[in-house]
Amino acid sequence: MRKLPQAPRFLQLLVLILLALPFIPILYTLSPFVFESGFTAFAFKKLFAKSELIVSLFRSLKIAFLSSILSLVIAALAAWRVEKHNDRIVSLTLHLSMALPEIVLGLSLLLSYSLIGMNLGNLTVALAHASFTYAFASLVIRSHAQNLDPKIFEAAKDLGATPFQSLVRITTPLFSSSLVSAFLLCMTLSLDDYLISAFTSGAGQDTLPMRIYGLLRYGFGPELKAVTLLLFGTSLIFVAVGLPLSMGKKKN
């Protein structure tokens, strides 16, 4: 299908400038790493001395991994219901979950946890993260599914594949690229989240963003700049890996 005419040059240039603007504050913050000699070693030494930052980083990674796995399973189920069975309830729920302000999700889950008497901890945070990341993951999987030929699955069935064989040998490999990019998206969203974690985590069990938030009161120290560098680097890697994977499908 052909598309609308390309945007005029000046507009393309303007958009490039607009998209470059958000990099300025980040690069400004990271400038000491380039311009001040010895800053890198100093900042990372400070970072490793702050053991609570390291502890919360690992806690965040654990929560992000757990919630992303769970989120992928639910997202795949939701994508299957919407794409294959036109399930209206699920589709509206996905929508609601994406639009819901974080604070509402956070407080309503805190309320539910306290009503059923669940102790707040890493598990409650991971469940809470999965309950919003699944909607975004499902979007990635669904947009992939819309570009697939349903005949593939019919062919597998005609050739005698059981539903399980078909799932393991046809569906999963076909969806592997979108599963990877959905997983990276879930990890990012989970690692990024402050508010929902603040509501659903147990006392003294801060995630990395919560810990950073707490430390910001004492200024933007070198250890936080080191964290910024790490997080910016992670984002670069995730985008470099995830983006071509989720865009690649369009060429098929």
Next chain:
Amino acid sequence: MTKRTLKQKIPQAALYLWIAFFVASPLVLTFVLSFFSRNARGGFSSDLTLHNVLQLFDATYISILFKSLRLASLTAFLCALFGFPIAYVIATSTPKKKLYYYALLLIPFWTNFIVRTQALRQLFSPAGLDLALSPTVIIQIGMLMNYLPLFVLPCAVAIERLPASVWEAASDLGARRPSIWIKIILPMLKKPLIHGSLMVFVPALGEFVIPDILGGAQGFYLGGLISEQFLKARNWPFGAALSLLLLLSAALIVFLQKNNSPKDIAGEVP
């Protein structure tokens, strides 16, 4: 029930259970909680009252509410204003260029937003650019930067799906560029544009962290008020009542989408 339908029912039931536990019932409980009373120990009791809801109309809270509504609607407007040209350029560019545009859009977006927002604060601080901007303006810039991709991503997909034949037909029939845009393209994009703006407006209404980091004492909005009620003042019923507006605006999105087929309800996150 045949074996085959049973195999489909189990995953379906699992999904519905998940939705019931983690989406539906928490929201219903929050709604109900806003009519409960607070008890002395910072908990709540099931004596029904309208006190919390009536308290919302207190002048202090009304002014915070309006302040938040203004911030969220201005953010949605600015995201549409800047986001539309971006989405248009992305949607109509070659696949290779598109990859670069998306990468530019997503790299800051995927960098932790607390450090990103703090970096913005550093930039505008006296030690940085020192433009002497008011906190409200800085908050607005922070909101725009953070929410822009939420508008651009679904909007770019919608533009990409417009067939070129529409454009060609219009220009073959002698329409000029501006009138093609105003009379044909924009009306065709009405739904995705409204939807994209709501996807910014609703979460922005409950935003807490960005105003808090960038605004200092002046960064107290609805999100801050709600989390204060829950995490500090321990007045959960009133916190729930404050979030009623957010619940309602989220319900509005669902209501507007209700008449679309599930497959139309799509944006895309690359």
